[in-house]
Amino acid sequence: EDQVTQSPEALRLQEGESSSLNCSYTVSGLRGLFWYRQDPGKGPEFLFTLYSAGEEKEKERLKATLTKKESFLHITAPKPEDSATYLCAVRGSNDYKLSFGAGTTVTVRA
Amino acid sequence: DGGITQSPKYLFRKEGQNVTLSCEQNLNHDAMYWYRQDPGQGLRLIYYSQIVNDFQKGDIAEGYSVSREKKESFPLTVTSAQKNPTAFYLCASSKGSMNTEAFFGQGTRLTVV
Numbered sequence: 001e002d003q004v005t006q007s008p009e010a011l012r013l014q015e016g017e018s019s020s021l022n023c024s025y026t027v028s029g030l031r032g033l034f035w036y037r038q039d040p041g042k043g044p045e046f047l048f049t050l051y052s053a054g055e056e057k058e059k060e061r062l063k064a065t066l067t068k069k070e071s072f073l074h075i076t077a078p079k080p081e082d083s084a085t086y087l088c089a090v091r092g093s094n095d096y097k098l099s100f101g102a103g104t105t106v107t108v109r110a
Numbered sequence: 111d112g113g114i115t116q117s118p119k120y121l122f123r124k125e126g127q128n129v130t131l132s133c134e135q136n137l138n139h140d141a142m143y144w145y146r147q148d149p150g151q152g153l154r155l156i157y158y159s160q161i162v163n164d165f166q167k168g169d170i171a172e173g174y175s176v177s178r179e180k181k182e183s184f185p186l187t188v189t190s191a192q193k194n195p196t197a198f199y200l201c202a203s204s205k206g207s208m209n210t211e212a213f214f215g216q217g218t219r220l221t222v223v
Contacts, residue, residue, distance in 0.1 A: 004152070031208045031209050032208075032209050032210070032211070034211050034212070036214075041217070041219075042216055042217065043114075043116075043200055043202075043214035043215050043216045043217045044153075044200070044214045045214075046211050046212075046213055046214075049209075049210075049211050051209065087152070087153070089153075091208060091209075093208070095166070096141050096158055096160050096204075096208060097143070097155050097158055097168060098143070098153075098155070098202075098212055099155075100145075100152040100153040100154075101152050102150065102151055102152040103152060
């Protein structure tokens with residue numbers, strides 16, 4: 001069974017203080033690792049897809065990286081508007097379903 | 111605009127009643143999904159459908175039912191057999207390829223009163 005573990009559960013940052021979120025996974029035949037951002041009371045918003053170890057994707061202050069066992073979401077010089085819950089999900093080769101971690105809630109203080 | 115529309119945004123149900131949550135997409139996606147989200151927990155898969163007239167149970171299907179009569183629509187019924195239905199329900203869709211990301215609607219918050 002596919003498993004996804006995210007750490008830390010919560011992260012409080014000062015504006016401009018860079019940090020990283022971790023997503024550890026076990027999956028049979030990775031077909032994709034996905035990062036989402038979720039604001040309170042809203043549906044998750046897609047950020048990145050990573051397919052193979054060594055791959056990196058960037059969007060504004062966010063950068064996602066992938067190894068064979070984990071993925072990192074790096075937040076560089078965060079702003080208060082980066083405050084959200086960040087979700088990681090994987091899809092394996094066995095079926096179509098996405099398996100999600102519990103998320104990391106990031107709070108950025110001005 | 112292309113996207114996924116869930117309705118209603120808020121839903122209140124009396125104990126013992128069945129309720130149906132609507133999910134419509136105009137992205138021409140083949141696959142659709144229903145997830146449940148509880149505070150402090152990750153999204154848990156209820157049902158998913160890879161193609162019209164076909165669907166599979168997810169990890170927590172008990173007390174729920176779905177249909178997929180049209181490509182655009184994937185309604186979820188929360189039956190009276192679901193013991194703890196109060197939650198945030200999210201619908202998603204993706205292209206047919208297993209490599210592609212899923213896109214989510216804005217969710218329906220169901221409360222049992």
